[in-house]
Amino acid sequence: MRRVVVTGGAGFIGSALVRALLARGDRVVVIDNLMTGREDNLAEVADRIEWERDDIRDYEALVKAFRGAEVVFHLAAIPSVPRSIEEPALTHDVNVNGTFNVFRACLATGVRRVVYAASSSAYGDTEVLPKVETMLPRPLSPYAAQKLMGEYYARVFYLCYGLEAVSLRYFNVYGPRQDPTSPYSGVISIFLRALLERRSPTIYGDGEQSRDFTYVEDVVALTLKAADAPNVGGKVYNAGNGQRYTLNYVWGLLQRLEGVELPAQYAPARPGDVRHSQADITAAVRDLGHSPQFTLEEGLRRTLEWQRAQLRRG
Ligand code: UD2
Numbered sequence: 404m405r406r407v408v409v410t411g412g413a414g415f416i417g418s419a420l421v422r423a424l425l426a427r428g429d430r431v432v433v434i435d436n437l438m439t440g441r442e443d444n445l446a447e448v449a450d451r452i453e454w455e456r457d458d459i460r461d462y463e464a465l466v467k468a469f470r471g472a473e474v475v476f477h478l479a480a481i482p483s484v485p486r487s488i489e490e491p492a493l494t495h496d497v498n499v500n501g502t503f504n505v506f507r508a509c510l511a512t513g514v515r516r517v518v519y520a521a522s523s524s525a526y527g528d529t530e531v532l533p534k535v536e537t538m539l540p541r542p543l544s545p546y547a548a549q550k551l552m553g554e555y556y557a558r559v560f561y562l563c564y565g566l567e568a569v570s571l572r573y574f575n576v577y578g579p580r581q582d583p584t585s586p587y588s589g590v591i592s593i594f595l596r597a598l599l600e601r602r603s604p605t606i607y608g609d610g611e612q613s614r615d616f617t618y619v620e621d622v623v624a625l626t627l628k629a630a631d632a633p634n635v636g637g638k639v640y641n642a643g644n645g646q647r648y649t650l651n652y653v654w655g656l657l658q659r660l661e662g663v664e665l666p667a668q669y670a671p672a673r674p675g676d677v678r679h680s681q682a683d684i685t686a687a688v689r690d691l692g693h694s695p696q697f698t699l700e701e702g703l704r705r706t707l708e709w710q711r712a713q714l715r716r717g
Pocket of ligand 1: 482483484521522523524525573574575576587588589590591593604605606607608612614650672673676677679680
């Protein structure tokens, strides 16, 4: 049985990854300080995991937890562009220093591979779509710069120390367990909650900005593949669906799915916001065997049903 570690394993994406790892028979250690993760996300599997309530800013704790692990999936972070603008020092400490600690601890304990959850925000407003890994990154927010720094460290740890660190640039991941109650949450979770409560959502800007919304199970499947693919040390891959949809389109589709009419309210665009985002997934398909399965409509239906069930439970 192989021992793997998931930092941020109580988070929305991390907990989905933990369930997938357990399903294939791995022994899973979860590291999460519950700053943005939730214990509830792991309730179903709590008795099958090893749980360390550690903070990735604590290097010694990481070294202890990583001993004997073959792979580390590093998903712990404080996400959110607006939060990083409001709290640059805290988010830097976690996203940059914490990530540095994770790589350092991998090296100290002989971990074979680390898969790092990078972000599509690294691209910023590059003019060409879809966005290809060879483009020069142009971060627009502290969050984007912080996640990009993690990629650079992943590369450097591979080049200088031989740690097989691979970065996956996650593109606007959505799905069940994404927390709809925080102002920093992903837009789809916020839209779905508004829809079910029959409220109009707020769209920042004109709503014509677009995103490559990627269903969580597709990202999890790719993350698993990245742990085993050969010759990917130091490399960066887009982890997206390959499509893009505007916020106006998504809100329109959701209203149709529920058969309601709730015109959105518009507010000024957020600082640091990227205009358009869409992944070129050629490299991930070629090197990692990426094969997204979920259309936006299917992913939205599943997430909507999960949120509906959550609301019923109260
Ligand atoms: C960025 C990254 C994404 C991931 C995420 C983590 C890009 C393109 N994507 O997502 O890959 O790393 O950060 O946080 O950089 N919005 C509304 N109303 C709301 C909430 C959001 O209109 O109530 C807008 C927001 O201004 C933006 C879009 O929805 O234009 C998506 O926002 P988000 O916070 O869901 O994700 P984003 O794109 O910042």
